[in-house]
Amino acid sequence: MSENSRKIGFFKVLFIFIFLWGSSVALAPAKAKAxxxxxxxxxxxxxxxxxxxxxxxxxxxxxxxxxxxxxxxxxxxxxxxxxxxxxxxxxxxxxxxxxxxxxxxxxxxxxxxxxxxxxxxxxxxxxxxxxxxxxxxxxxxxxxxxxxxxxxxxxxxxxxxxxxxxxxxxxxxxxxxxxxxxxxxxxxxxxxxxxxxxxxxxxxxxxxxxxxxxxxxxxxxxxxxxxxxxxxxxxxxxxxxxxxxxxxxxxxxxPAEKKVAEKKVPLVILDPGHGGKDLGAKGKHGVVEKELNLNLAKKVKAILEKEYKIRVHLTRSDDTFIPLKERGPIANGMKADLFVSLHANAANREAAHGIETYYLGRGLSEQAKETAARENGDLVYSIPDDQTQQILADLISNNKMNDSSRLAGRVQRYLYQKAKKRFKKVKNLGVKEGPFWVLHDTNMPSILVEVGFVTNAKEEARLKDEKYLDLLSEAVAKGIRDFLHENGPMI
Ligand SMILES: [Zn+2]
CATH class of the missing domain: 1.25.40.10 (Tetratricopeptide repeat domain)
Incomplete structure (x- = not known):
């Protein structure tokens, strides 16, 4: 994917960005239109x-x-x-x-x-x-x-x-x-x-x-x-x-809140990025993003289920290719409470390193746009020109933004804390907004975690260390638990 990212020019990034904010109607099934x-x-x-x-x-x-x-x-x-x-x-x-x-x-x-x-x-x-x-x-x-x-x-x-x-x-x-x-x-x-x-x-x-x-x-x-x-x-x-x-x-x-708190076990969708023909980012020393993402997702799932008694579903539990636009609807169909997409980062600049967590937003920084463009792959569609549609998409998305940014904050804080337990120097890139396709379609708080840059030699080596991956998985699970605990699985 880092090869592809070089080819994605400014306009393509811009198109993805504009599309994401105007796509609610483009995504409506043809049947509904009839x-x-x-x-x-x-x-x-x-x-x-x-x-x-x-x-x-x-x-x-x-x-x-x-x-x-x-x-x-x-x-x-x-x-x-x-x-x-x-x-x-x-x-x-x-x-x-x-x-x-x-x-x-x-x-x-x-x-x-x-x-x-x-x-x-x-x-x-x-x-x-x-x-x-x-x-x-x-x-x-x-x-x-x-x-x-x-x-x-x-x-x-x-x-x-x-x-x-x-x-x-x-x-x-x-x-x-x-x-x-x-x-x-x-x-x-x-x-x-x-x-x-x-x-x-x-x-x-x-x-x-x-x-x-x-x-x-x-x-x-x-x-x-x-x-x-x-x-x-x-x-x-x-x-x-x-x-x-x-x-x-x-x-x-x-009474509704009490009833739900007693009865309902929250459902979390973990989305290991890429899979099958889509390898994701590739490091020089053997780390393939799709494999790392799946490994992490399975670890997080085990912790959430065993330690926190939270229900978990993976969008893929093996090396299957699932198109980006099908991932959000999986979570919607299951009426999940949270959606967490797991990824590893890549950059043209080999020195780039650190951990960051995204929620859906306009992607104000160039780096956020670049990361989103890479994770969005070649998903570029025509742009609906109806301004109203864009405004509506904006309104709906704003609604979800608060919860998603809070969830991102919880997860990112633990990721940094846990990573520091294993390594002295860890770069905290923080919580960011980005125009990620996979976060756009979901109806629930949704984040995308980038656990590190496989294009950085030092960080790639860390991402091969199972103990380090265990710590990162614990961090993601704890962040999710904290968020659900604060929120209840409710509004
Ligand atoms: Zn990725």
Whole structure:
């Protein structure tokens, strides 16, 4: 692979990078594209009811994301359709529901983003006052009263006859009561997340379409179900400023967490990089990356299973070639909790050495781009030019990033500590972002470990030392255990 890496020029790297951020639609199976938005919406609803009907599922982030993905398929199949409109609104509600459990502000940002998308992209008015109201509620909960005020005012101004108008008026009164000058409160608040969307543009009033009338009952049924997901919903009039709605206890969360912690044994997917015809990196003194990766994966598996009683599945347990794009889906199909890809590094510069751990990101450094290009091999596809697709891919990926970077941090810390037990001088290259294909497709926290450079003579010699490999395996296993322990196998 190090030979190949020399051939990969700047543009190829750039293509891989751009592709990774815009590929969510390109990867959708052809079958899904042929299906109508209506039938995809029916499927997504089914997925939604399954999620809502299962406390176990609701306690797991990947389950929420799966349902979000089902609604995204509706949108992508026909972005201008009414099912797409309902789907985008529902995704907003899903992220609100997820936020109530995860308390991760990025989930709340995503909810804002999808409601904003609905306001910007669609002509129908049917759900616009609801979307504005939800945005107002999210800002209100976060204490961004000036932003909340703008959303509620827009409802009163443009949708005065809508069913959200009286609730919006009530909220505006509360905001005034909170402070004689609400804009002063805003200044005191922490700044919004970088990903928080800007306020939507002015909303145009349009005559409702016939199609909406036909689907209204169905849509309202789903909305009613969604209302129950979010404890914020429906409390508008009764809520008092002294008791912020965000502190409303989520009744289902506590028992769900306990139940999962007691019952569920986490499942970790270990992915030994390369295999079969794909050798991976090659050292001058006999180390072949695909063999090293498999050896390490088996060692990590043994420790996780025996010492930590964690379930483990390997994407390959022998010298088989498995295409990169099939590896993530294996983990998704098994509904795994974590995905860890094991690799060894290579570089043109023989002096390069050290241990590093990656999670999916833009790959800001040249070295991260080079490593990703090498591990991605020749997987270069055409680039979808739809900007929206890229933005959506961005949003979804951001969601997974937090957990993945934390997992990477745990594993990398142990790798460095354990390696130091065997050798005095170990180079800690740290945790990095990189545009790795194999990390893009998974629905769960995912990392890629580079245990050392086989192109560095000293490090290659170390990577032949079984005792050293045992220590590295212990490190990976401990990092995984710590992460799962902190997290539960949950959100
Ligand atoms: Zn590799």
């Amino acid at each position: 299906e109508s938005a209506e039938s995809l919406y029916t499927k997504a609803k089914h997925s939604f009811y399954q999620l809502k009907g299962s406390p176990d599922k609701m306690a797991r982030r990947d389950q929420w994301i799966n349902t979000v993905d089902d609604f995204l398929k509706v949108y992508h199949s026909n972005p201008k359709s009414y099912p797409a409109y309902k789907a985008i609104f529902t995704i907003g509600k899903l992220y609100e529901g997820l936020y109530q459990i995860s308390k991760n502000p990025k989930d709340s940002d995503l909810a804002l983003g999808y409601y904003g998308k609905l306001l910007q992209e669609f002509e129908s008015d049917r759900l616009k006052d609801d979307a504005l109201f939800r945005r107002g509620e999210i800002y209100f909960d976060r204490g961004h009263y000036t932003l909340a005020e703008k959303e509620f005012e827009k409802i009163v101004r443009e949708y005065s006859r809508g069913d959200r108008s009286s609730e919006a008026r009530q909220r505006l009164k509360q905001i005034v009561a909170l402070s004689p000058n609400p804009s002063q409160i805003e200044v005191a608040q922490t700044p919004l997340q970088a990903t928080a969307p800007v306020a939507p543009p002015a909303v145009e009033k349009k005559v409702a379409k016939k199609e909406e009338v036909k689907t209204k009952a169905d849509s309202e049924l789903l909305l009613a179900q969604l209302e129950q997901l979010s404890p914020v919903a429906g409390v508008g009039i009764e809520a008092k400023p002294s008791a912020p709605v965000s502190s409303t206890p989520v009744e289902k969360v506590e």
